[in-house]
Amino acid sequence: MHDHRPARSYSLTVPSEEAARAVADVLAQRGHRLVAVRIVDHYHFDPTSWWYGKPSMRPDFTGWWDVFGALVDTVPQPESRERAAIREIARTYGGVAGGMGGGNAETVLGMFNRDGLVHELTGEQAAARRAALAGSSPVGPRPTGPRPAAPLTGRPPADERVELAAIVEGLGDGRGAEDSDDAGELLGDLFNAAMHQGTCYAHTAGSVPEFIMLACDDRIGDPHHGWLLLDLFMIASVGRRDLAATADTRHALGQALKEAPEAVAARQAVADGFPALAARWERESELGRFLLAALAAACPGSGTGLRPAIGHLRKRYTGTGREVTLRLIEALADADPERTGSVLREMCSWDTKAAECCDSPYATPEQQALDVLENLLIEELDRAETGTPERL
Numbered sequence: 001m002h003d004h005r006p007a008r009s010y011s012l013t014v015p016s017e018e019a020a021r022a023v024a025d026v027l028a029q030r031g032h033r034l035v036a037v038r039i040v041d042h043y044h045f046d047p048t049s050w051w052y053g054k055p056s057m058r059p060d061f062t063g064w065w066d067v068f069g070a071l072v073d074t075v076p077q078p079e080s081r082e083r084a085a086i087r088e089i090a091r092t093y094g095g096v097a098g099g100m101g102g103g104n105a106e107t108v109l110g111m112f113n114r115d116g117l118v119h120e121l122t123g124e125q126a127a128a129r130r131a132a133l134a135g136s137s138p139v140g141p142r143p144t145g146p147r148p149a150a151p152l153t154g155r156p157p158a159d160e161r162v163e164l165a166a167i168v169e170g171l172g173d174g175r176g177a178e179d180s181d182d183a184g185e186l187l188g189d190l191f192n193a194a195m196h197q198g199t200c201y202a203h204t205a206g207s208v209p210e211f212i213m214l215a216c217d218d219r220i221g222d223p224h225h226g227w228l229l230l231d232l233f234m235i236a237s238v239g240r241r242d243l244a245a246t247a248d249t250r251h252a253l254g255q256a257l258k259e260a261p262e263a264v265a266a267r268q269a270v271a272d273g274f275p276a277l278a279a280r281w282e283r284e285s286e287l288g289r290f291l292l293a294a295l296a297a298a299c300p301g302s303g304t305g306l307r308p309a310i311g312h313l314r315k316r317y318t319g320t321g322r323e324v325t326l327r328l329i330e331a332l333a334d335a336d337p338e339r340t341g342s343v344l345r346e347m348c349s350w351d352t353k354a355a356e357c358c359d360s361p362y363a364t365p366e367q368q369a370l371d372v373l374e375n376l377l378i379e380e381l382d383r384a385e386t387g388t389p390e391r392l
């Protein structure tokens with residue numbers, strides 16, 4: 001008989017074998033059916049493996065140990081609860097949580113690598129432990145959060161030929177732009193060249209003036225204009241968002257939580273170009289103003305002239321999730337960590353995605369807020385295009 005119940009696999013990395021075995025015991029106590037421990041890069045020490053003798057793929061974790069668990073959750077619980085528990089267990093033992101996989105129980109258990117297996121529970125044992133765990137710390141329903149706001153309205157659709165001509169003209173010769181007939185593809189290529197796979201490089205700051213120029217071109221309509229503003233937000237905030245995402249790992253490895261020099265340069269380049277964008281506030285659509293407000297949050301100090309206008313914008317959305325987002329934007333723009341943290345805690349009470357972004361105790365409120373804000377901006381742009389309701 002096939003077992004199609006949902007199942008998930010988890011991994012953690014800790015500094016020693018002793019810590020790994022202690023973590024394995026904790027996972028077994030939480031009802032993980034299978035738990036294994038192995039030294040990092042264990043195949044590199046196996047003469048029969050293709051990896052034998054090859055350089056480590058994870059040199060920062062040389063000498064550390066991995067712990068793997070497979071869980072079939074027989075008691076309905078929010079998936080985010082176990083992920084949060086795994087991250088906290090990793091921190092407790094000086095390590096970091098890794099990735100998560102999922103599938104049906106038959107597949108997850110059948111494909112589990114049993115090398116280094118230290119615990120194997122029966123279905124009955126695991127179910128009893130999960131039930132006891134759920135009973136000891138019951139989870140009530142999350143608050144529903146504020147009501148959704150209507151999708152933001154953007155610029156009227158542009159004439160595709162005029163829009164394409166504006167982008168080709170802006171990018172100049174020798175970039176291959178003149179051979180393309182897709183404006184979205186050109187702008188995607190521009191962002192990918194500046195921040196390949198979302199990573200900041202030494203050349204990223206030098207690409208910012210092109211984004212500023214195109215964002216100021218009235219020939220480019222939405223959604224492309226909106227995505228250009230979002231691109232600038234992502235460039236300006238990339239270093240701090242990266243610190244939020246890697247705070248646990250950096251802490252475990254004893255690395256400083258310091259913004260990379262290339263990210264600082266990229267942020268400054270956006271801040272230098274921000275006045276040209278801010279001067280267009282009255283000409284911007286509702287969507288454009290919202291995104292400019294977010295850009296002011298990513299460049300505190302550069303958007304002080306827009307603060308009254310951002311406050312007026314917030315009042316239009318009283319009682320909605322967008323009002324809360326704009327309060328977060330205002331706190332960031334004012335460089336006020338206490339207010340930023342307060343709004344984040346409010347958001348996290350109903351938004352599981354925000355709660356995961358704010359999970360690490362080692363990231364600052366600013367870093368976490370920019371990480372949360374990126375997700376919210378993408379959702380707002382998607383909703384502006386499709387007209388779908390706001391996520392709660």
